[in-house]
Amino acid sequence: MTAFKSLAKAMAKGLVRDKTTLFFSFLFPLMFLVVFGLLFRDAGMDKIKLGAYGDGEVVVAxxxxxxxxVQRFDKLDDGVAKVRAGDLPGLVEVNGDRVVLHFAASNQAQAGTVQGLVSGVTQSLNVRASGRPPKFDFTAQQVEDSSLKPIQYLTPGILSWSIAVGAVFSAGMTLVTWRRKQVLRRLRLAPVSPVTVLSSRVLVTVTVAVSQALLFTGVASLPVFxxxxSGTWYxxxxxxxxxxxxxxxxxMLVGAFCKTEEAATAAANIVTLPMAFLSGTFFPIDMAPSWLRAVSKVFPLRHMNDGLTDxxxxxxxxxxxxVPCGVLLGFILVVSFIATRVFSWEDS
Incomplete structure (x- = not known):
């Protein structure tokens, strides 16, 4: 237990003194969370801009x-010119009981939305004015859909990525540095078991990951984001x-293969950075092409992202x-086995 505490303390001090690892584990991912969170904070909240010439119940409705x-115009030609230029999807012209919708056909999706809105409002007012009960009864009921606001998928994704960066960098760099400085050789000759060395490193890595989780969820939970x-977050x-x-x-596998800190840094970046873009860290993976969704399933980050988001x-x-726990557990067993086979206590 004394050796375990001493090793864990030494590793923690080494991590705190390693400014590069701290930057890429905490500050760098946090910058992405803040920037993307602010950029997409109001995504999906924009209203449809519609011009109006004249006034009446239709415009009010x-x-x-x-x-x-609604953007009102004193001259009909000015409003139509805005529609023709593509600045507005449509213009409602109200002249007494006559309603005309001028719309741009270049954007079929917006044109259909605008026509549906104006037509629905007009028909509703017609039924009300006739004094007759509607033939068909229409009721709108809101349900919770599976879509997420940007901050809802950005937080689990960037948190997973930051944990990946922190774990890969810290484990790989520590192993390479200790081997190059012959610390591993001394530990091998000392009365310290490999399990003690490994478990102390795991403890430090988990502690850093918990700190990352608290920091990222705390920042993302601020009112600005x-x-x-959910109730099942635990x-x-x-x-x-x-x-x-x-x-x-x-x-550990990176640290076992690489001989220098530079090589370990490059290998860690090659592993974590492409994986972030291919696993849905910065955008929902469901928006990606089908072939990319299929490829992403081989990455542990994809399953960690999906599991945390769910x-x-x-x-x-x-x-x-x-699924995520099964895939991650299998990945741990396979990669750990390979790492133990190629691990060496000192440079050959």
Whole structure:
């Protein structure tokens, strides 16, 4: 136990003194979270801009829908010119009881939306004016969909990426540095078991990962970003721990292969950076082409992202743990086995 505490303390001090690892583990991913969180904070909240010439119940009803931002024009030609130039998707011309919609056909999606809104509002007013009950009864019921606000998928994704970077860099760099400085050789000759050395390194890595999780979720939960954790967020703990161990095993493999700190840094970047872009860290992977979604399933970061997102923000239950935990556990066993086969206590 004394050797374990001494090694863990030494590794923690080494990590604190390593400014590069601290920057890439905490500050660099946090910069992405803050920048993307601010950029996409109001995504999906824009109203449809619609021009209006004249006034009446139709224009008032369109404004009351909450989906339309009306821009009024004193001259019809000025409004039509805006539509023709592509600055507005449509213009509602109200002349007494006559309603004309001028729309641009270049954007079929916007044109269809605008026509549907104006047509629906007009028909509703017609039914009300006739004094007759509508033939068909229409009721709108809101349900929770599976779409997420940007901060909801950015936080689990960037958190997973930061954990991957921290675990791979710290484990790989420590192993290479200690081997080059012959610290591993001294530990091998000392009355310290390999399990003690490995477990102390794992403890430091998990502690750093917990600090990252608290920092990122804390920042993302600020009112300016608005992250909301689901009621099943605690189910993220096994995925979180298995993810840390998976990337720790990659770091051990990097440290076993590389002979210098420069080589270890390059190898860690080659592993973590492309994986971030191919695993849905910065955008939902469902938006990617089908071939990219298929390729991403071989990466542990993809399954860590999916697992954390499902339980932290989507509110899924225990069933959401099966696939990510199974894949991460298998990855740990395979990569750890390979790392033990190529590991060496000192440079040959």
């Amino acid at each position: 369109l404004e009351r829908t909450g989906a339309v931002e 608005g992250l909301r954790l 189910l993220a703990i096994p995925i979180f721990l298995l993810g840390v161990l998976a990337f720790f095993s990659i770091g 339980v932290m923000v989507r509110g899924k239950g225990v069933e959401a743990l099966l």
